[in-house]
Amino acid sequence: MIVMKFGGSSVANRDQIDKVLNIVRGRRGQALVVVCSAHKGITNALVDTARDAAEGRYAPEPVIERQQAIAAELGCADELLAPFYGEIRDLLRGISLVRELSPRSFDYITSFGERMSVRCIADYFVRRGLAARAYDVWDLGFITDRTFGRARPLPGYEATMKAAFAALPADEIPMVTGYVGKSTQGDVTAVGRNGSDLTATLIAAALGADEVQIWSDTDGVLTADPSVVDGARNIPLMHFGEAAELAYFGSRALHPSSLVPAMSAGVPVRVLNTNRPEHPGTVIDDHSRASESVTSIAYKENQIAVTLRSTRMFGQAGFLAQVFDILGRHGVVVDLIATSEISVSMTLTDGAALDRALPELSALGECRVVRGKTLLVVVGQSLAHRAGLGAAILGATAEAGVNVEMISYGLHSINFSMVIDDADIDRAVPVLHRMLFEDRPPA
Structure with missing residues (x-):
């Protein structure tokens, strides 16, 4: 069927x-x-x-x-x-x-x-x-x-x-x-x-x-948003994990939650173009066949960046638990988070939920809220296997004249995430795409 x-x-x-x-x-x-x-x-x-x-x-x-x-x-x-x-x-x-x-x-x-x-x-x-x-x-x-x-x-x-x-x-x-x-x-x-x-x-x-x-209306899942990058390429094969990351972080090809039932049931998903039905599109399944380190670039705009600074964080167990408890009770969904000894920074999209949580967050320390940010993400099943890739991504972003305000990349992660201004999307994405897929394709 x-x-x-x-x-x-x-x-x-x-x-x-x-x-x-x-x-x-x-x-x-x-x-x-x-x-x-x-x-x-x-x-x-x-x-x-x-x-x-x-x-x-x-x-x-x-x-x-x-x-x-x-x-x-x-x-x-x-x-x-x-x-x-x-x-x-x-x-x-x-x-x-x-x-x-x-x-x-x-x-x-x-x-x-x-x-x-x-x-x-x-x-x-x-x-x-x-x-x-x-x-x-x-x-x-x-x-x-x-x-x-x-x-x-x-x-x-x-x-x-x-x-x-x-x-x-x-x-x-x-x-x-x-x-x-x-x-x-x-x-x-x-x-x-x-x-x-x-x-x-x-x-x-x-x-x-x-x-x-x-x-x-696109030839499957592409290496970037075709409305921003003219040379965006089709991705023939993808792992469920990569596709789920791209869907969540703004890929226009799939609904963010749509892959979960297919992943759980082991049902392959094929993304096809109604206007070019002869094109093979993209097959997404649970077989890791990725030979390249980078799969695609996605972005999620209209992010709100929140920074909570408090000297109470320094060497104290349980401070982050308090922060997460407040966020959870008020229904705040965090997209990206980074911490230091005296601050925790995060991005989210639900302004109304944040407004409910802010009074309690402010009781923990000084809160700074900045709107108009974009979460720019490079996704790949084998990101960690290419030495210097993070430096190359940041270098290309700097070449585009775009300031990176926040970074997140976990151990063995399949996404490298950056926070930039909404206004910088059209500059950052084409330069990144050229570096990753055109000038120097991943080995």
């Missing part, structure tokens, strides 16, 4: 959906599950409309008309999505009346993108001669907790999903909603923005799939 996930750019319009149709049709001899994102731009439009409603501005028609235009382009009957349009209008009216967009309402309103998308695509496939049927993923056993915005399936979901898929007609391709779920209480939930990758790998893990295919 192959689980195929198509992202928003892959299902943006009829031209793109025709490409998806041909790709799926070409694999029809295998057991398939197709997971779809919302059409490109629809989820953002739903979010903007919901936020407007929370400010008292009730205007559902622009987003509905946008979806109607895509459905009309595909030749779908008006009545196919009419119930969803009615729900959207009702929900937005309620949000505008109370002027409140709760996490539950946010998940509910954003779920319509995927729910409308799979119905349009399945309907189009059927009329083009490919038997398919649309399903909301919760009708196939994907029941989640009530952690709105970051929901996860309940323990034991795998058996329920296996039974549900086994009962489906063998001659139809199930077209399944990504991103969404439903709690046992009936609340619509979301696994997180861009979470259709995660839906696909969770389904694949439950069903024991042979492979997960993530179809997007």
